Amino acid sequence: NEGNFAADVKYSAGGVEAFVAAYDDGDISDYTATKVGGQFKSGPHKISGQYEMIDTGTNEPTVLFLGYQMKMGKNTFALQYADADPDVNGVDNTTYVALGVIHKFSKMTRLFAGYRDTSDIESVVTVGLRKDFK
Template structure:
C-alpha cells in the first residue's frame, strides 16, 4: 500500500509538469499468459514483463548545458502491486557529454546484450551480465562520427554493491559504434572485491546489422567472477562463456523473431526461442512466443506465452 501511495503521489506531483515540453510521464503495461512445462508439471500463470511507470525530463541551464533526471518504478501490473525501483538518477548534459549519478543502466548491458528481443516474461536470452546498478557515477561521451564511449563507477560503502574499502567497487567501460544499419559494442567490467568470490572481471561484444526487412543480432561474453553473474552459483569458480545469435524479419506490422544461445559453465545451458508479434500501433502490440531451455543434468523446460503490451 505504501508503494502504491508513493507512485500515486509522484504522479500527482508530476502531472502539472507534464504540460512542459521538458518533462515526460511515461509507462508500460505488458500482460502475459504463460505456460511452463518443466518435465514434471504444467503450470499456467498470468505474469507481467518489465511493466513500469516513470518521470523523466531536463532543464535548459543556458550555454548549451542541461540538467537531466529520470525516476522509474517497476510495476507488477498482474495484481496492481509494485516491485520497486528501476532507475533513479540526475545529471548534467552538454557539449562535453553526459554525467549522471544514481541507479542507471550499465554500459555493459547497452553495448553487449543485442539479443534481448523477447516480449514474454521469463523468456530470457543467455545474457550473463548486469543490467542496472545503483550507486553509480556514469559518463557518456559525445558521438564522434558514430563512435562513443561510456564509463560507470559503482561507489558504495555499505550497500548491496559494496565489495571493499576502495573508492569504487567496480568499473565498467564500453565503446560503441553505430552508423546506418550497423551497431557494434564492446564492454569490460571489473569488480574490485576483497575476496575471491567478489573479485574478477567480464567482457563482452555485441552487434546488430539491419538490411531490408531483416535484422541479425549476435553477442559473446566471458566472465570469471561470481557476484554480478546471474547464471553462476557460489560453487562455481571457473570461467563462464556465453554466445547468442538471433534474427528478426519484418512484414508490414508483423515481426517474426528467432534466437539461439549457449552458456558454457559447470552445468551447460542451451536455449532457443521463436516468436511472432503484431503491432496495432506504435504503442500497442500483441505477441506469442515459445522457448526451450536445456540445462545439463536437468529436464528440459518449455515455455509458451501470449501477451499484450501498451506503452504510454
C-alpha cells in the same frame, strides 16, 4: 550517507558512443564496480563492447561482452559473445555465444528467433513475436 556513490559519463558523436560508470559502496562494504564500453555504427553495421570489473573485497570478477548487428532490409541479424570470470578458485569462466534475427513486420510488430550456447551449461532456442500497443 555512508560515503557510497555512483557516477557515469557518456560521450556520443556521429556513429560513436562511449561510456564509463562506477559505483562504490563506501563504508557499507568493500564492494566497488566499474563498467566501460561503447559502440560504433556505420551504415547497416553496429559493433558494441563492454567490460565490467567488480571488487567484492574477497574476489574480483570480470565480464567481457562483444556484439555485432547488421540491418538488411526488414531484418536485423545479431551475433554476441560474452565471457564472465568469477575469480573464484576452482570455478571456470562462463562463456556464451548467441545468434539471432529480428524481422520487423511494422513499427509495432516484430518476430524474433535466436540460439544461445552457454559454456557447458545449456543451449537455448528462442522464437517469439512482439506486439507494441500505443
